[in-house]
Amino acid sequence: MAASVRFIQCAGFRFDSPAWDGPERWATARNQDLWQTFQALLSLCQAEKVEFLFLTGDLFEQQYVRQETVEGVAELLGKLEGTRVFITPGRRDPLTISSAYRLTVWPRNVHIFSSGIKSVKLPSHNLTIYGAGWTAYHQEKSFLDDFTPINDTTLKIMLLHAVVDSLGTSQGLIPIKQDQISASGVNYLALGHLEGWSGIQQAGKTIWADCGVIEARSFADKGSHGVILGEIREESTCIEFRELGQRCYYEINLTVQSQESLAEIAERVLKELSPDERQRNLYRINISGDQLEIERLVSPLQKLLMAELPFVEVIAHEEPDPTYVDLPRPSKVNIQEGFPTLAHIFSGKLQTRLSEADESENKEYWGVVQKIGMTALGQGRIIDED
Structure with a gap:
């Protein structure tokens, strides 16, 4: 034995x-x-x-x-x-x-x-x-x-x-x-x-x-x-x-000062990361500060960082709009339950569209699309096969 x-x-x-x-x-x-x-x-x-x-x-x-x-x-x-x-x-x-x-x-x-x-x-x-x-x-x-x-x-x-x-x-x-x-x-x-x-x-x-x-x-x-x-x-x-995992996800919250240049902002992100970490991991940089300035910085900052971080996305961290009524969205719970994940995927893609929209009209457009889509996908279902 x-x-x-x-x-x-x-x-x-x-x-x-x-x-x-x-x-x-x-x-x-x-x-x-x-x-x-x-x-x-x-x-x-x-x-x-x-x-x-x-x-x-x-x-x-x-x-x-x-x-x-x-x-x-x-x-x-x-x-x-x-x-x-x-x-x-x-x-x-x-x-x-x-x-x-x-x-x-x-x-x-x-x-x-x-x-x-x-x-x-x-x-x-x-x-x-x-x-x-x-x-x-x-x-x-x-x-x-x-x-x-x-x-x-x-x-x-x-x-x-x-x-x-x-x-x-x-x-x-x-x-x-x-x-x-x-x-x-x-x-x-x-x-x-x-x-x-x-x-x-x-x-x-x-x-x-x-x-x-x-x-x-x-x-x-x-x-x-x-x-x-x-x-x-x-x-x-x-x-x-x-x-054994190949990569880790990291979020970095960054408050941008009005006098900072793009190079200085990028340096603040990179200085704490080793060369191996930069190439291996996935990063989301949430930048906050003056809203008009932040939206202008998102795209050029991402392009600059991508030279050192192959997997990086820069997102403008906005203060919540008190006039905006958010619809219930599929949470992480739904993903883990084994139910269809279409609603979660739809919500994630719309959030990306909203964060990348560079004009108020675009933001308004994708906001309306989000509301209509989430309403249509909000029913969900439970499947039980014997």
Whole structure:
């Protein structure tokens, strides 16, 4: 019997999702980054000689995923030598009738969990792996509500795309409770739902951790992004977070002084950034000050900064207009729920148009377009396929 089990845990690739913060021109590069991160993950599996790869949700973006993408992912996973892959479909890629997971034949080393917690026993490793996948876009109850732990001598690992109640009822999910984790009897609970790495947590004798999404997608995704590298023994669990994300998003707020030149403003932005940071990361510069002066500076400042920062957008930070009535807009909640993201994409593009409009007539025009579009897209829907 194996004395220990080595694994890598990751989540949130969301292949083929168009939802990347920033100008449209960034999207192509970010999609390439995502594939590079996936290749880095596979290389890490081989280099670390891990026996198991756990993909805990949102591998694909169901609404947009292409068959060729699913086939490509399956083919690459099938080439992992000595590594078995376990997948729990998540909120964005549930195992419905039209699921992305049904678009290809998966290799023999890949196991995809479906509804209800099931188990796979691996006598060669003295190991039992439990898991449950999403089979609809919303939950009826917590995954652990009906789970009855089995008292045997195997090492036990459970995979879920879920959130723990101590971290809040995130985005409408029904959380699993600390006492449920404690009573589960598993050695390690591998979660995948949060945007960022949760750190190592414990409930009773059970160690648990959420790996967070593997690649940042917005300026709200703070901190490091990557995978969990773990080793489980009967008497101990060792967890290490390994950063794999290609780029980070940073916002810089800058108040422009009336006497400053463009070169001086740019220098203020660049002086705190190393050459590597300048080339690697994505930046949004929010400039504020005299409104007429700020609007005049946006375009030339962006052109000047782009010589040093390949991924930068400059936005005029405006004081709210008290006469403007804002319509409800789709929030980050909707993006995370796995529902269609057309409203969010529309809103993001209109915000870009508004920030780039250089005349009052243009701003008024795009403002009207925004109101009409958001009203039309404001209904939303919930999909449940059995």
